[in-house]
Amino acid sequence: MKRGLVVLDTAEVPEQERPDRVARLQRRLKDEGVTIGLVYADVHRSDDVGYLTNLCIYWNEGILAVPAEGDPAFLMKLSPRVHPWMRRSSTLTDLRSGKGFTALVQGFIENAAGVDNTEPGVIGLVDGSLWPTTTVDEVRAAAPGWDVRPLGGLVREQRLVPSAAELGLLGAAAGHLRTALDAVVGPDLPDGERIALLEQALRGAGYTDLMVEVVHGPDEVSAVEVTGQFRFSWLRASRLVTQAAGAPQWAASLQDALAAARAAVAPGEAAAVPAAAAEKTLTGLPAGATAHATVVHQADLSTGGDYASPDEQLPVGAVVVVSVEVLFPDGGRVAVADTVRVGETGAEQLDDKELHA
Template structure:
């Protein structure tokens, strides 16, 4: 399956944290004069839904609808047989079967007498959902995503740090033991150990020093090998890169190394940080460096908190 076992450890993610987020969504609804705030979710774009209700789908499109003064309602097309499980790992108490989330939202609005509904990042919706929503009879108000989530909370930072620590420990141990002869074997060992450690999703890329990291192709593992591990732990992503040659660079001041910055706390699992606003945003980022040495390309990187004070490795 796409993800491993999804659970809710209330020591890691306290109920009080989710209550504070709900209060913030209600305040946003009042500020925008809307009857409810809607967040879209699918398997690739579940970060915002996870933030609001801790809902992390195995698959499926969904709307998380938060009425003013109430708990979020989940509109999804998953089988009712999984609803009891969903209720154990989210704040949702009400789940409505919804083959078409927009149609169900319109029906709910008619039943509740809602006239104005706020949709987070309206123009970022899939085209068919955008078209259906904006063709309805209720007023749809676009809510910029930065108003829902201006910056990662302290709990989110800690969760990303836990994910980064897991990736770092497993990757560095695997490279130190030299137990794999090919990148296929190395990828298998890493995924096994990361899944056992609690990762829900794992992506492994490998470079032989001649080109960028790519999925395993059966190439030998040797002194020029670099490995990228991206993993999801309880809905929070981390990305860590190491190389067998031990080539490193400062991540807080990477100097002349070619670098790639990706946002891990955005709407998607990870996305390139390309604009000036991305570079200034308070966010969890992946910083990956390409370092030239001995005629080869080595890769090194980690997960960082980016804010006005600079970068801090988590």
């Protein structure tokens, strides 16, 4: 269940930006020959709907129905009592509740402005390969005679390069994260206190979703890891903590590997290139240890990057998480990570003041 501040503030994101995002999706639907696009969301994967409407799916599941022409509607398995705050905190005006998606989708087809329900059309499932099978079955049952087809990640593609407003929010979030981590990476804090201090600082700064963990490796080396959602964008950072008088060589090499990955981040490069640079740099690991480096778009962080291709080229302006993780034979692990922007000449710190000048 998500917790935290949900903000609809035109000082953060201009009022017209979210309707423009919907209009961009509608143009793509028309290009694909789609009558109605459906965007699925649940508490685990709701960023596409949040990006389009600012709606936070804090529980249960829903479908954003976007006709190629006309206004979108949110179809949900939540009671109507949540409609007032959804209207206050999102750009949506059409909210529909029910016990199942079959009746909800059927009702939308029959009553949506701009949708000709006299002739079966095409329903496109955005990011259809990630939909629950039972939900797809409900949609098919709602639209006999209609062509129900899976689409690619149309909204994800829009989210890969943050707008100026989103970049400003990411920069603020990165500053909060850096300050909070700096305060907890001293060698003498208990794990529970590190986690509590990070939760307090970042929840207080407005993070909606937060996963904080302290992990341990050999030689008294541990790592503090934070993955968090700020508004509807994501960041990750991980720092090493060394208890011994001097950090072991492999820990220093891990930091060098992260630096090598950052140095290899460049527009037009595949995500696998900086990951390979990190793995090539990492040396001197303890016997039996294995290392793995990744570069993941922040737009894919809610699903851990599991569905993204390492061969996908990095567009200029994208925001990505660069991380290097080491697994040890006894089950321990440590990692270092940072979230950066893909600039024209390489990786850029999100909270760099020059980036937002």
